[in-house]
Amino acid sequence: MFWIIAVITLGSALMMVLNRNIFHSALFMVVTFIGVAATYVMLQADFLAAVQILVYAGAITIFIVFGIMLTVRGNMKQTNLFSKNAAAAGLVSLVLILINAYMAVNTNWSISSAEPPTETVGQISELMLTKYVIPFEVAAILLTVALLGAIVIAKEVKKTS
Amino acid sequence: MQILINLANGIRSWLEGMGLSAASAEVIMSAVGALAVVIFILTHVIILILAERRVAAFIQIRKGPNRLGPLGIGQVIADVVKTLSKEDIIPAAADKFVFKIASTTLFATALLTFAVIPFSKGMVIQDLNIGIFYFIAMASTGTLSILMAGWASNNKYALIGGMRAVAQMISYEIPMVFSILGVVMLTGSLKMSDIVLAQKNMWFIVPQFIAFVVYYVAATAELNRAPFDLAEGEQELIAGYFIEYSGIRWALFMMAEYASMVAASAIATTLFLGGWLAPFGLDTIFGVTIPGFVWFMIKLYFMLFTFLWVRWTFPRLRVDHLMHFGWKFLIPVSLANILVTGIGIYVYQRIIS
Numbered sequence: 001m002f003w004i005i006a007v008i009t010l011g012s013a014l015m016m017v018l019n020r021n022i023f024h025s026a027l028f029m030v031v032t033f034i035g036v037a038a039t040y041v042m043l044q045a046d047f048l049a050a051v052q053i054l055v056y057a058g059a060i061t062i063f064i065v066f067g068i069m070l071t072v073r074g075n076m077k078q079t080n081l082f083s084k085n086a087a088a089a090g091l092v093s094l095v096l097i098l099i100n101a102y103m104a105v106n107t108n109w110s111i112s113s114a115e116p117p118t119e120t121v122g123q124i125s126e127l128m129l130t131k132y133v134i135p136f137e138v139a140a141i142l143l144t145v146a147l148l149g150a151i152v153i154a155k156e157v158k159k160t161s
Numbered sequence: 162m163q164i165l166i167n168l169a170n171g172i173r174s175w176l177e178g179m180g181l182s183a184a185s186a187e188v189i190m191s192a193v194g195a196l197a198v199v200i201f202i203l204t205h206v207i208i209l210i211l212a213e214r215r216v217a218a219f220i221q222i223r224k225g226p227n228r229l230g231p232l233g234i235g236q237v238i239a240d241v242v243k244t245l246s247k248e249d250i251i252p253a254a255a256d257k258f259v260f261k262i263a264s265t266t267l268f269a270t271a272l273l274t275f276a277v278i279p280f281s282k283g284m285v286i287q288d289l290n291i292g293i294f295y296f297i298a299m300a301s302t303g304t305l306s307i308l309m310a311g312w313a314s315n316n317k318y319a320l321i322g323g324m325r326a327v328a329q330m331i332s333y334e335i336p337m338v339f340s341i342l343g344v345v346m347l348t349g350s351l352k353m354s355d356i357v358l359a360q361k362n363m364w365f366i367v368p369q370f371i372a373f374v375v376y377y378v379a380a381t382a383e384l385n386r387a388p389f390d391l392a393e394g395e396q397e398l399i400a401g402y403f404i405e406y407s408g409i410r411w412a413l414f415m416m417a418e419y420a421s422m423v424a425a426s427a428i429a430t431t432l433f434l435g436g437w438l439a440p441f442g443l444d445t446i447f448g449v450t451i452p453g454f455v456w457f458m459i460k461l462y463f464m465l466f467t468f469l470w471v472r473w474t475f476p477r478l479r480v481d482h483l484m485h486f487g488w489k490f491l492i493p494v495s496l497a498n499i500l501v502t503g504i505g506i507y508v509y510q511r512i513i514s
Contacts, residue, residue: 023256047294050295050298053298058302061304062327065324068312
């Protein structure tokens with residue numbers, strides 16, 4: 001089961017990069033995200049899986065709208081092109097993958113013998129609102145500031161046009 | 162509907178008796194449950210199409226659908242035969258693969274939401290711990306299929322319809338989630354069966370009436386139904402995002418719409434109308450025990466009828482009015498509802514302790 005999910009996830013991730021049509025790339029990205037969510041389900045993190053689908057797969061629609069808006073091309077086949085540095089980029093990613101694989105294989109993972117908890121939402125919220133309350137609130141303020149900034153930028157563009 | 166649960170347990174033990182392991186029996190039982198849900202939905206799609214046409218005919222004094230055969234049943238046969246016998250047309254300039262799968266994925270996402278809906282006590286495919294959250298996550302992915310259909314058709318009307326659907330569904334998802342949050346705060350659980358059982362003494366429509374109204378409006382908008390059917394507004398966009406579809410693919414869009422309507426009504430029933438619980442503790446009337454499933458279906462059909470009623474009564478909104486209503490009215494109201502609910506819960510706990 002894991003291998004099926006892994007092949008689908010990685011295959012669609014690869015297709016996302018290689019595809020020339022940005023619309024198809026975005027759709028492959030959804031498949032990748034759903035694959036990641038399936039991996040979470042296999043790890044018994046069902047809340048995280050639902051968040052993954054809601055936040056990432058749900059945001060793809062917005063991504064597509066912006067992708068179409070920002071890539072004005074006559075032909076959809078030329079919307080997701082490669083730059084001339086494809087060889088260098090490939091080399092860098094290959095090295096990165098090798099380093100990651102080396103680290104993952106050689107790290108001494110500690111395996112907990114405890115049963116996975118059935119109720120995860122309550123524990124996550126407990127941690128978020130007690131131990132990690134300050135980072136949580138800072139993130140909230142940061143997002144609000146970003147939202148306000150986006151609104152201000154959008155409004156100003158309207159005035160000048 | 163104890164019979165159905167007993168039947169399910171019977172099949173399970175029979176499968177295990179055949180020498181299958183418990184895990185594989187579970188897989189087969191999930192498949193059987195999924196099949197049951199699909200049949201349930203298809204039956205209701207047929208009933209709903211007839212109901213929609215008849216309600217429309219009654220409200221607007223139309224002639225046809227009320228008279229074709231006894232109770233207008235002939236209309237259903239005419240509709241189905243017409244849809245199935247049509248040619249499957251794919252436009253030459255369409256994005257063919259995306260065009261083909263868009264209708265299927267939309268129906269699949271509508272189908273997936275049924276996994277957590279409790280039809281009666283114990284009658285639920287998967288009573289997840291995060292039940293209602295799962296519903297929200299699955300319902301939100303429907304937007305993508307609509308955009309896929311709108312874009313892949315390579316048609317201006319379809320694209321405008323798809324874009325409108327995206328803007329509308331994303332705006333109205335926020336008040337919908339916030340209105341559900343009020344119920345979750347009262348229950349303290351995301352599990353559907355817990356939410357139903359918490360309404361033993363009082364249905365949540367009483368303490369959460371504002372949330373119910375917000376949910377109802379937002380759900381109508383999420384379903385792209387009139388008065389919020391801008392994505393397919395006939396006068397402007399002919400049919401919106403599924404304009405290029407014909408035959409069975411078009412039928413899939415219709416089925417997805419009705420399936421999501423049943424799902425939204427079922428969620429409203431579960432969250433606000435007490436799910437399978439009998440009203441006022443009327444479990445037995447004149448010595449006859451009425452199963453929870455029947456109560457659930459009565460409430461479900463009441464909700465479905467209000468959706469039909471609203472559709473044929475109100476005129477369509479304008480796009481900018483729709484956005485203003487969503488962002489400037491529904492979201493503040495639902496946020497205020499969360500605040501008031503929180504204060505209410507705090508005060509209540511103080512009084513008790």
